[in-house]
Every structure is written in C-alpha cells, then in structure tokens.
Amino acid sequence: xxxxxxxxxxxxxxxxxxxxxxxxxxxxxxxxxxxxxxxxxxxxxxxxxxxxxxxxxxxxxxxxxxxxxxxxxxxxxxxxxxxxxxxxxxxxxxxxxxxxxxxxxxxxxxxx
Amino acid sequence: xxxxxxxxxxxxxxxxxxxxxxxxxxxxxxxxxxxxxxxxxxxxxxxxxxxxxxxxxxxxxxxxxxxxxxxxxxxxxxxxxxxxxxxxxxxxxxxxxxxxxxxxxxxxxxxxxxxxxxxxxxxxxxxxxxxxxx
Numbered sequence: 001x002x003x004x005x006x007x008x009x010x011x012x013x014x015x016x017x018x019x020x021x022x023x024x025x026x027x028x029x030x031x032x033x034x035x036x037x038x039x040x041x042x043x044x045x046x047x048x049x050x051x052x053x054x055x056x057x058x059x060x061x062x063x064x065x066x067x068x069x070x071x072x073x074x075x076x077x078x079x080x081x082x083x084x085x086x087x088x089x090x091x092x093x094x095x096x097x098x099x100x101x102x103x104x105x106x107x108x109x110x111x112x
Numbered sequence: 113x114x115x116x117x118x119x120x121x122x123x124x125x126x127x128x129x130x131x132x133x134x135x136x137x138x139x140x141x142x143x144x145x146x147x148x149x150x151x152x153x154x155x156x157x158x159x160x161x162x163x164x165x166x167x168x169x170x171x172x173x174x175x176x177x178x179x180x181x182x183x184x185x186x187x188x189x190x191x192x193x194x195x196x197x198x199x200x201x202x203x204x205x206x207x208x209x210x211x212x213x214x215x216x217x218x219x220x221x222x223x224x225x226x227x228x229x230x231x232x233x234x235x236x237x238x239x240x241x242x243x244x245x246x
Contacts, residue, residue: 008206015199018231022238028179029238032172042168051168055161062157065150072147100158104165 003064003086010061017054055100060093142201149198156191163188176242185243192235200228 027034041047067085070076076085163184167175178184203224211217 008202011199011202012206014195015203015227018196018199018235022231022234025179025235025238025242028172028175029241035172035175039171048168051164055164058157058161062154066154069147069150097161100161101165104162104168107162107166108168108170 003067003089007061007064007068010057010064013057014054014061017057020050020054052097052101056093056097059097059100060089063089063093063096142204146198146201146205149194149201152190152194153198156187156194159187160191176245179239179242180245182243185239188239189236192232192239196228196232196235200224203228 024038027038042051067089076082167178179188204221207217207220207224211220
C-alpha cells in the first residue's frame, strides 16, 4: 500500500525532475557559457545530492514498475511475495543506483 | 444482476459495458501503452544513469562530443521519447484520481500534455543540435 503511493510520489518527482534534464541538455546545446551554470551546480554537494536523489528515484520507480509488471502476470500477490517485492524494490534500488554510479565513475576514469 | 425468469425478454446486451470505453473514456489503450513504455524504460534508464554519471565533471567540449556520439544520442533520444510518453500517461492517471472538478481536471490534463511535449521537444532538439553541431 505505502509502496504504491510511493510509486506515485517518485513518478511525480521524476515528472518535474525532467526540468533538470531539459536544463542540462539545452544548456549543453546552447554553448560553453550556458553550460558553465550546470557545471557549477553539479560540482556542488547540493547538485550531486539532487542528481543522486533523482537517479535513485528513477531506479526505485523502475523497480516498482517491474513489480507492477510481475503483478500483471497475476503472480506475487501472496503476503510473503508482496513483502519480498517491497524489500527488493527498496534495497535493490539503493544497490543498483550505487552500482550504476560506480560504472559511470569507472567509465569517466576515476573520481573527480 | 438479478435474474427474473418471467420478466420481459432481455434487451440489454454486453454492448452497454463497452460503449464509451468505460468511465475513463479511453479503454485499455493507456494501460497497454503505459506498460509498453515501462518495458522500454528499463534498459534505457540503466543506460541513461550511466551516461549522466560519466558526464559529471567533464567540460563543455567533452560533453558535446560524448552526447553527439551516435550510440549515446540515439539512446538519449529513445529515453526522452519513452519517458515523456510514459510520464504523460502516469500524470494523467494521478490527475484523474485526485482532481474531481471537471474544469480543473481538463485544465490540468491540458497542462500535463503541454508540459510533456515541451520537455520531449526541448530535450530532443538539444540532443539533435549536439549531434549535428549546427
């Protein structure tokens, strides 16, 4: 129950979070001057936290969606199944987000 | 439904259940498209997060070069298309569930569609410009 509401909350956050995505892409397309603002913001602790929160919400919503797709097949409705899926979504989203950030940092060639 | 054996012959047919496509007036189309885009979003989201993190801390020239690289541009364009379609349907469901005034509901549904389209075209145009470099 709480997880279903949370799915809507992350969905709404991601809906408005696309403004950040648009800002980032349009700034990059506009030139170095416009992009300097994005570079500065993403360099701050707040910027990194916002981005981490955004990507975590994205992954959490994604796993929550997979849970709904499993339910669409009429599986996973038993109390223990639902409990397992809820835990899997929560812990899985944190782990997967960290793993993807790790992969991103590796591609980037070390932390900076 | 009550069954009255001696009542008038049954004039009601299953048609009444499908006419108008139910209370949402959209039938199962949104249900299906929400799931179709959800499936597409799984690999696209994973790729997107890795791309964004790998661009952190890079300067403008490097970001332009990476986003303009066709495999990255194509994944980004597909991601934008799929998530904006998906979020428009999702927000519509939320609006229909919680907003009951007919006028405010219609205005919010219009705003929802406009917002999603502006984001889709804004991001899409930016990626194309980064790709073709005009």
